[in-house]
Each structure stands twice: as C-alpha cells, then as structure tokens.
Amino acid sequence: MRAGVFASKRASRTAAQLITYLLLAAGAIFMLFPFAWMLSSSLKEAGDVLKFPPEWIPSPVVWRNYIDAMTLDYAPFGIFFKNTIIITFIAVFGQLLSSSAVGYSFARLRWSGRGPLFIVLLATMMLPYQVTLIPVFILFKKLGWVDTLLPLTVPAFFGDAFYVFLFRQFMMTIPTEMDDAARIDGCGTAGIYSRIIVPLSTPVLLTAAIFIFLSQWNDFLGPLIYLNSTHNYTLSLGLRIVQGYGGYGVQRWHLLMAASLIVMSPVLALFFLAQRYFIQGVVISGVKG
Amino acid sequence: MANAISLRVKIAAKRRIGSPQRENLAGWLWASPWILGFFIFILGPMLVSVYLSFTNYAVITPPKWIGLGNYRFMVQHDESVLQALKVTTIYAVASIPLNLALGFMLALLLNQPIKGLPMWRTVYYLPAVVSGVAVALLWQWIFNTDFGLANWILGLVGIKGPSWLLDAHWALPALIVMSLWGVGGGMIINLAGLQGVPTQLYESAEIDGAGATGRFWHITVPMVSPVIFFNLVMGIIGALQTFTQAFIMTNGGPREATYFFMLHLYNNAFLYLKMGYAAALAWVLFFYILLLSLLVIRSSAAWVYYEGELRRG
Numbered sequence: 001m002r003a004g005v006f007a008s009k010r011a012s013r014t015a016a017q018l019i020t021y022l023l024l025a026a027g028a029i030f031m032l033f034p035f036a037w038m039l040s041s042s043l044k045e046a047g048d049v050l051k052f053p054p055e056w057i058p059s060p061v062v063w064r065n066y067i068d069a070m071t072l073d074y075a076p077f078g079i080f081f082k083n084t085i086i087i088t089f090i091a092v093f094g095q096l097l098s099s100s101a102v103g104y105s106f107a108r109l110r111w112s113g114r115g116p117l118f119i120v121l122l123a124t125m126m127l128p129y130q131v132t133l134i135p136v137f138i139l140f141k142k143l144g145w146v147d148t149l150l151p152l153t154v155p156a157f158f159g160d161a162f163y164v165f166l167f168r169q170f171m172m173t174i175p176t177e178m179d180d181a182a183r184i185d186g187c188g189t190a191g192i193y194s195r196i197i198v199p200l201s202t203p204v205l206l207t208a209a210i211f212i213f214l215s216q217w218n219d220f221l222g223p224l225i226y227l228n229s230t231h232n233y234t235l236s237l238g239l240r241i242v243q244g245y246g247g248y249g250v251q252r253w254h255l256l257m258a259a260s261l262i263v264m265s266p267v268l269a270l271f272f273l274a275q276r277y278f279i280q281g282v283v284i285s286g287v288k289g
Numbered sequence: 290m291a292n293a294i295s296l297r298v299k300i301a302a303k304r305r306i307g308s309p310q311r312e313n314l315a316g317w318l319w320a321s322p323w324i325l326g327f328f329i330f331i332l333g334p335m336l337v338s339v340y341l342s343f344t345n346y347a348v349i350t351p352p353k354w355i356g357l358g359n360y361r362f363m364v365q366h367d368e369s370v371l372q373a374l375k376v377t378t379i380y381a382v383a384s385i386p387l388n389l390a391l392g393f394m395l396a397l398l399l400n401q402p403i404k405g406l407p408m409w410r411t412v413y414y415l416p417a418v419v420s421g422v423a424v425a426l427l428w429q430w431i432f433n434t435d436f437g438l439a440n441w442i443l444g445l446v447g448i449k450g451p452s453w454l455l456d457a458h459w460a461l462p463a464l465i466v467m468s469l470w471g472v473g474g475g476m477i478i479n480l481a482g483l484q485g486v487p488t489q490l491y492e493s494a495e496i497d498g499a500g501a502t503g504r505f506w507h508i509t510v511p512m513v514s515p516v517i518f519f520n521l522v523m524g525i526i527g528a529l530q531t532f533t534q535a536f537i538m539t540n541g542g543p544r545e546a547t548y549f550f551m552l553h554l555y556n557n558a559f560l561y562l563k564m565g566y567a568a569a570l571a572w573v574l575f576f577y578i579l580l581l582s583l584l585v586i587r588s589s590a591a592w593v594y595y596e597g598e599l600r601r602g
Contacts, residue, residue, distance in 0.1 A: 020398050027395065028412045034470065035415075037438045038427050050436050053444070102323040110309065111316025117324070124331055128530060128578050130554060130571040134341065134564055135334035141348065158326025189315045218421030220533045225559060236422040243426060243537070253430050260423035271418045275411065278418060282477045 042066070042258035049254045062254070069258040074245055077259070079231055080238035087152045087234065088216040094156035095163060095212045096205060102159045103167025104193050108179065118168075125161045137225060147228040152219075156212075163208050170204040171197055207281040210274060217267060235263045342569035347562045359569035370570070372545050373553040374577070380461060380549070381528035381581075384468040389520055392475030393513070399476070400483045410477070417473035425537035428467045429454065432538075439463075454539050457546040464534055464547060475520045482516035483509070511594035518585075518593045525581050529574065550574055 036056070041049055042065055044058040070077045105111070106118055140151040174197060182192050198205070223234040233241070242259055243251075271278060317324075342359055344352035363370050399409055431438040432453035440450030451459040490508050499507065532551040535541060541548035554574065558567035 031412050031416055052436050098322040102320050105316050105319035109316035111313045131338055131575050132334035134558055134568050135337035159323035220422050239422045256426055260426050263423045264419050267419055
C-alpha cells in the first residue's frame with residue numbers, strides 16, 4: 001500500500017519533470033530560432049534568400065556576404081566601427097571614473113549635503129530622458145558640438161545616477177576599518193579611493209563597464225540626433241543606411257543580416273566571455289535596487 | 290586584544306583625518322562631477338524645457354512666448370497625439386503583463402532541480418543582451434510577409450500568416466511578440482528573487498500541512514512580489530519610451546498603427562523643428578509615466594509584501 005503511494009508519487013514527479021523539459025525546449029526554440037534564421041539568411045545567395053519555403057542550410061554557403069556587407073561603397077563600415085569603438089571606449093572610461101568617484105563620496109565621506117543630495121540622485125533615476133532631450137540638444141547645438149562625437153562622450157564624465165547608486169551600494173559593504181588602517185599608513189582621501197576602494201570594487205566596476213558598453217554600442221537615438229555626416233556615423237546609423245538603400249528596390253536581406261550579425265557579434269562574444277558579470281548586474285539592479 | 294588595537298586604530302584615524310571641515314570639503318569635491326552634471330544636464334534643461342513648452346521655437350529664431358498655445362493645439366488640432374497615446378498604451382498594457390507572467394513562469398521552471406541549468410539560463414537570457422537596430426532589422430525580416438520566419442512557422446501548422454508589419458491590424462501585435470524575445474531579463478531577476486526565498490519557510494509550511502498550491506500562493510508569490518513590482522515599474526517606463534523598433538521596422542505605419550509617442554516627439558523636434566511643441570509633448574509623456582507609476586505604487590500596498598513591514602489596517 002505505502003509502496004504504491006510512493007511509486008505513484010515518483011511517477012507524477014517524473015511526469016512533471018518531463019513537462020518542464022518540454023516547456024523549456026519549446027521556449028528555447030523561440031529564443032534561438034531568430035539567431036539561426038539570421039545566420040542562415042546571412043550566408044545565402046541573393047536569389048536563395050527570397051525562396052519559400054526557406055532552406056535552412058544555405059547552398060552554396062556564401063561567406064563573401066560578410067565581406068560585401070562591410071565594403072559597400074555607400075556605407076563605410078570600417079569608419080562606423082572606428083567611431084563606435086571610440087565613443088564606447090571613452091564613455092565606459094568616463095562613466096567609470098566619474099560615477100565611482102561620486103559613489104565613493106556618497107558611501108564613505110561625511111559631508112553636509114550628502115543626505116538630501118542622495119535623495120535627489122534617486123529621484124533623477126526615475127526621470128524619463130525625454131524631458132531633458134530637447135534642451136540638451138539645443139545646448140550642444142549652441143556649443144557647436146552637433147555632428148561631432150562630443151555630445152555622445154562628454155556627458156559620461158559627469159556621472160550617471162544609476163551607476164553612482166550601484167557603486168555606492170557596493171562600497172558601503174567594504175569594512176571601514178580598511179580606510180582607517182590606510183589613514184594610519186598615511187593615505188589621504190584620494191589614496192584610500194585608489195588603493196583600497198577601487199581595487200576592492202573590481203566586480204562591480206566590471207559589471208558596470210559591461211552595461212555602459214551595451215548601452216553605448218546599441219544606442220540609436222543619440223547618434224541619430226547628433227551625427228549628420230556619414231564619416232561620423234556609428235554602426236547603428238550604418239545599418240540604417242543599408243536598410244534605407246534597399247528600401248528603394250528589393251531589400252537585400254542577406255547583406256543586411258550579415259551586417260547586423262557583425263554588429264551584434266562583439267556583444268555576443270562579451271556575453272559568452274563574461275556571463276557571470278551580466279547576470280550579477282541584472283540581479284544587483286533588480287533585487288537590491 | 291583585537292578590540293584594543295581596533296580602538297587605537299580608530300583614535301589614530303580620527304586624529305589623522307583632521308577636521309570634519311576638511312572631510313566635508315572632500316565630500317563635496319568628490320561628488321562634484323555629478324552635482325555639476327545635475328545642474329548642466331538635468332535641472333537646467335528641465336527648467337528650459339518647461340519654458341520652451343510655452344513657446345514657438347524653431348532653433349533659428351529666438352523662442353516666441355505663446356502661453357498655453359502648444360497645449361491647446363495638442364488637444365484641439367493634433368489628432369496624432371491621441372493616436373500616439375493609444376498605440377503606446379496598448380503596447381504597454383499588452384506587452385508588460387505578458388512579459389511579467391512569462392518571466393515569472395520561466396523562473397519557476399528554472400528554479401526546479403533540472404539538468405543543465407546554466408545552459409537553459411544562457412539560452413533564455415541571450416536575446417535579452419542584444420538590442421538596437423540590428424535586432425529591429427532581424428525582426429523586420431522575420432515578419433516579412435512572403436519569405437519570413439514567422440509565416441513559415443505558421444504555414445507548418447496550416448495557417449496562412451498575415452502581412453504583419455504591412456497590415457494595420459497586425460503591426461502592433463508583431464511588435465508585442467517581438468518584445469517577448471527579451472523576456473530573459475525579467476526571468477533572471479525573478480530567478481534571483483526565487484532563490485532568495487528561505488527554504489525554512491517552505492519546510493515549516495509543509496509541516497503545518499500546506500499543499501503545493503498553498504505554498505505557492507502564500508509563500509512564493511508574496512516573497513517574490515517586490516521583484517515583480519520592480520519589473521512592473523521598469524516595464525512601464527521602458528514601454529512608454531519605445532522608439533528604435535518602431536522607427537526602424539514600421540516608422541509608425543501602416544496608417545499610424547505603430548505611431549509610438551516617442552516617434553511623434555522625435556518627428557516634431559527633429560523633422561519639423563517644432564522644438565517648443567516637442568517640449569510640451571515631452572511633459573505630457575512625463576506626466577503620463579508619472580501618473581501610471583503612482584497608480585502602480587499606490588496599488589502596491591495591497592499586493593507587494595515587504596519582509597519586516599507591519600501590515601497596515
């Protein structure tokens with residue numbers, strides 16, 4: 001009798017597990033098919049892309065599409081890569097530098113305005129960017145910075161509420177005894193920051209670096225508003241050129257998919273290299289935020 | 290012994306920092322990048338934006354004060370505003386609950402003792418890390434009427450798919466389906482929330498005779514509700530600011546079926562150079578987001594459970 005109950009319990013657990021795996025597999029198809037579709041399309045001949053039903057394995061496999069997509073005479077992707085890398089690199093550097101310094105101040109130093117200003121900081125995190133979009137554009141226009149990379153890089157050096165908050169939360173967990181010990185050894189405020197706080201904050205610095213990289217690499221509205229000349233364009237705007245060019249006739253999806261995949265690939269590579277920090281970042285911002 | 294040392298360390302440290310005034314100055318100094326940025330990029334522009342919203346301003350000539358003219362025009366003559374609000378709201382109302390529910394359910398599935406958890410987590414999270422123009426182009430191709438992936442799959446089960454992005458009825462649903470591709474972000478947050486629920490709670494509930502359903506509704510859901518609340522607020526802010534997908538895939542069409550609010554704002558500001566009017570639109574969107582956020586925060590007292598908080602009333 002009791003054995004029978006256990007057996008049926010085990011059977012129902014196996015059934016539940018089976019359903020779990022089936023559901024997960026079905027969802028995984030929805031997640032992975034678009035990537036496979038993109039890869040397959042990017043390797044097809046122009047004529048094979050527009051075939052129905054589609055052939056998943058391209059024949060012939062046209063690796064040349066990747067070269068062709070990067071060497072279109074109307075879309076110099078080499079320059080787009082260079083611009084995007086410059087903007088992203090400067091933004092990551094500036095944002096880490098400024099936000100970690102400000103986070104240090106909020107986490108470790110006692111000063112008169114700290115409490116009220118921290119509340120202001122939290123409030124600005126909720127502020128939608130549209131409200132400041134137009135005046136900031138006008139400001140950069142008056143400065144003569146439109147159609148340069150400056151509007152996309154300089155603001156990073158003034159810190160961002162979200163990253164300041166992230167750093168502050170992490171730095172609060174570093175024991176203050178470490179500061180005191182460093183003070184005895186003759187460290188000033190800057191010494192404690194650079195010798196104690198920054199080295200101990202490496203995980204959160206890496207997490208933040210990844211998120212800043214992602215948002216800059218994928219940014220579209222910023223470059224769309226601020227950059228006019230093709231030689232200043234970023235990858236997002238470059239893809240837009242290729243799309244617009246095809247819009248007048250038949251869209252050349254094989255080239256468009258090849259270009260899109262190339263633009264995506266640094267992000268994918270980074271994800272597989274540093275998955276731990278991606279997930280940490282989401283968790284820090286979501287659960288503790 | 291250790292205490293004595295740490296006490297000495299503290300005394301010595303106090304002596305070294307010197308005066309509190311110096312630390313006060315250092316504090317302001319280290320925070321100054323953000324304080325400056327706050328005035329230059331947030332507070333200043335906000336005030337300018339309020340002012341501009343009461344003016345006619347095309348950048349070339351100085352702003353001209355027209356009082357409530359922009360807001361009056363918005364209500365009386367600009368039919369696209371209503372359409373933009375409608376599209377944006379439908380998108381938010383459909384995509385946010387779908388994303389919340391699926392993100393939560395996926396997290397539940399992955400929180401079981403299953404094989405290959407890191408692999409599943411990677412697969413589901415992968416689409417959430419890519420975004421921007423490349424993703425919009427990919428989905429535009431997926432939703433292609435004659436040769437796209439979506440209609441191929443529908444064809445396999447004998448359904449003749451619609452024209453999706455070219456059909457005023459199906460363009461917005463297509464964008465909603467696309468939004469589900471990024472469900473992994475919410476899933477990861479939910480998963481972390483689920484893993485943070487103390488197992489003793491389940492054990493003691495089991496001893497008290499609670500079944501699986503009871504444990505789910507009385508332990509799992511309340512304990513994860515703050516995470517769901519966070520996802521909801523972030524979802525609202527994100528959905529109401531949708532821009533890139535609509536700009537790339539449909540440019541608001543067909544027949545304004547995907548004319549998101551941000552497209553209307555962008556067009557007015559940077560296509561028609563009606564900066565004053567666009568500033569007014571930005572404030573409308575701001576108050577709309579604020580209103581919805583406040584409603585959700587208000588309602589949260591009834592359904593979000595915070596540990597250590599006493600129930601009111």
